[in-house]
Amino acid sequence: MRLSILDNGHRLRARLFLSITSKQPPDIVKLLLYRPGFLTRPLLDLTAPAMRGPSYWTAGEREFLAMSTALLHECPFCVDSHAELTRIAGHGEIDPLRPDAARPEVRTVRAFLETVTLKPDEIVLPDLPAAAIREALRVNLVWNIVNRLANAFGFVLREGQLESGTRALHRFGYRFPGFLLADGPAGTHEDPVENMRYSVFAAPAVTDQALRGAAVTGDGLPAPLQPFAAKIRDASYRLTDGDFAELATKYQEDEVYEITVAAAVGAALHSFDAGQQKLDA
Template sequence: MRPGILNHGYRPGTKILFRIIRLLTGQQLPDAAKLTFYRPDFYGSHAKKFTHEAMRGPSEWSVADRELMAAYVSQVNQCAFCIGAHTATARMAYADDAKVSAALSDPDSAPIPDGLRATLHLLGRLTRGAAVTADDMRAVLATGVSPAGIEDALAVCAAFDITNRLADAFDFELLSPAGFDSGAKYLIERGYR
């Protein structure tokens, strides 16, 4: 059930900001962004900082790789809003729709590096089963992914396991393809701040 708080209940300055964003982009502000503005001291500021660091902080993974990981975790969780948002962002970051579609459809046959393939499998196992083994980690390390790379991928997984659950609990409204593309452009340019 969608709580009405996502539609109202913001401070006057925040409401003005939402109107300005709508005027500048021609798109409604996505519910994911609205949620971070509601009680920012409790959730929003912390979530934005954690997610921005996971998705845009220093890493051996490119922005495109991390966006693909976010889309993949969201797909495993069957979170329609986040699948749409992060598939669009991964496509824009890679500038390769076919690569993203193939990786989300079947990582084993997708034209992606072995390290990314093994990492997607690891994130899928963790998301589905809430646990991974030392052997799962060794399989990723064997492809050349560093321990820091695994840690970075696990941070992406944690950020989107949380976000996926919130998106579904709050019944985030799906955007049009143009809305997802507009959001992707913002995320590519500004990140998660």
């Protein structure tokens, strides 16, 4: 983990949970339990129904789409995790190593989500039910955020974590105990996407709203933050320890954390919003 606060900056309840449940907690869990009111609560409110709620897409197919998004971001942590989850949730219905063997609708939406992720200004709607496209966009939104953060913060899978972590995620349906997520006022919007938008970009935080908003496009960001945020948005797999070390000389870790999250969420929302606008046109 490239920020020490994600290793040892948790609240007491989170530290106790981490110490009881695992000798070596997965990096994704440590991220999600750090300041859950800023990102985690609305993100998980979105993730659980997107990945395990009623859908046109089976659970295995949604894991396959998540893996496909991870491939676009060149995120080994997420590729390996979702390939394993595809096998677990799919019960053999879909082979992560044979994408061409998926049913035609999955192949179609997979190509669509690649455009959404990489070229949101060139979206053409596929010949699929509107509800199916909306559901796929939400799956894509979640992992366009998480992949960027996994790359940025340097997530790695340690011995035994792939098997234990994926089975726990599947068993609990991407849900965390509520007491671990209690942190500040909850969002008031019915849509967790809008709660996340508010929490990351408008709610009070360590950095001001203008700085977090600037991370979405890079316009107005100070010099050391501008190329950093651009990498998060466009090529998070290129981030290095050196990128974080450079920022550490000028910014507190919580400031770097918030800018990282804002850039990742902003880029993912740009793609998601483009897809939604096409559907609503």
